[in-house]
Amino acid sequence: MVVGQIFDRSITNRARRAMKGIRRMSMKRYSVFAIAREAARYHSGWERAWKSPQPKKRYDAIIIGAGGHGLATAYYLGKNHGITNVAILEKGWLGGGNTGRNTTIIRSNYLQDPSAAIYEKARSLYETMSQDLNMNVMFSPRGVIMLAQTEHEVRGYERTAHANALQGVKTEFIGPERVKELVPIINIDGPRYPVLGGLWQARGGTARHDAVAWGYARACSAMGMDIIQQCEVTGVRRDGGKVVGVDTTKGAIECNKLGVVVAGHSGVISEMAGFRLPIESVALQALVSEPIKPCMDVVVMANTVHGYMSQSDKGEMVIGGGTDGFNNYTQRGSFHHVEETVRALIETFPIISRLKMLRQWGGIVDVTGDRSPIISKTPVDGMFINCGWGTGGFKAIPGSGWAMAEMIAKGEPGALAAEFGMDRFVEGRFIDESVAAGVAH
């Protein structure tokens, strides 16, 4: 009987929903009332969060890549610049690239001014993202510590703390006792690398990576943009040095402006357009343990020994380390890196030595020579590129999208993006973060 009732109800609801969908394009707001309403009708009324349209013949702007950065770019094109005739083309499923594979650390304690500016812009946008997107992205500003485990690192992080003070980014250098207070499970006495202190950013933290992609996607779709999944770009159409469209597995699509936001595949697209990038693609891995009771409520990064760890809401210890050394597009990394990372973390957190690891995965990250991103015009008129976020671009998604949208809309980079042009490699004007952070997640 009960089963029959649910069945009948869902059929009528489905029909009603289909009718509504046709009549009304805007999305339903998520709220506590919506949850109560849906609970009362067996959760049969939730709509799809975004539409799955077929591509139109032509768009004002096309974004390649529906990762966080591509979707945020589209969102701010609409929200900040009123450009909504936009398609976002994705070869797989949205958020299935690095955006859905990262360990979600958010911080803005970078050394160089241009980095601090864009990462802090991004961090501050994370503070209000759930409200802005009407999607709970579970931003958790639980605090991030970067451990100083050598004298050199102590000096480096003291310098960063001073730089951050000048940049208006709130961080402080803390001593080992404070570290122990914040992270009771840590072993500060070594043996090999005693904890000498740490760079502490109290408003750093984590967020739910999928929800960030889904939130932007839903908002883009509601503005009338087309997110087209399973649509791989296979060629960049040019006419006299200007971009005029793309070839895809769903046919040719025309556009006035093209934004390339494909992370590890940036070199593949740039080759289609006839230029090379200062980028190499390598695998970066992460792993999670079996869930355990809450034991660590901050994010800890240990850059000298190459490992970092946080605890998810489910109780899993989320662990990551360094990249593999060679070019790779396989989305899986080498086993010895897992071993190295875990070996290092066990010295710092002896409590995890008996934990079982549940899952391991990899993503293909796009690494530049100075470990800073590229937000730039390209040799092709009307074609813009956003890449090089490498091992640490999740935290930058809203700021990067903001800056990229501004550049696409105006044709020239604004203040946030200006320093990140690719011409910096001709001029030697590097934004060197590789010295500042051995591991840059």
Next chain:
Amino acid sequence: MLILTCPYCGVSGEETEFHAGGEAHLKRFGPGSSDADFESYLFHRENPKGVHFERWRHVSGCGKWFHAARCTTTLEVFGTYTAQTSEPPQSIKDAITAKRPGWTWRDFA
């Protein structure tokens, strides 16, 4: 896991015995070259999804630098060869063609 064979000492080992040295056969540009050539040499990389030529060093073995031809989407190694060349030998090119028909050698950088 990546298994490489050192063309100098003949030892096959997994990747922890070796050190990756990046894209091979780059044309070197130095003082007196144009800014564009110098930038290209230092930073621009082909970074292909597919056949890749690269430098490796047998760090935990004989210590020699050598070249490898490898596929970046499967990690398949087509062959390794001496460092004393600016282009892969014909035997390596043939081995690649046998497995990746239609593949062509291009002048790099």
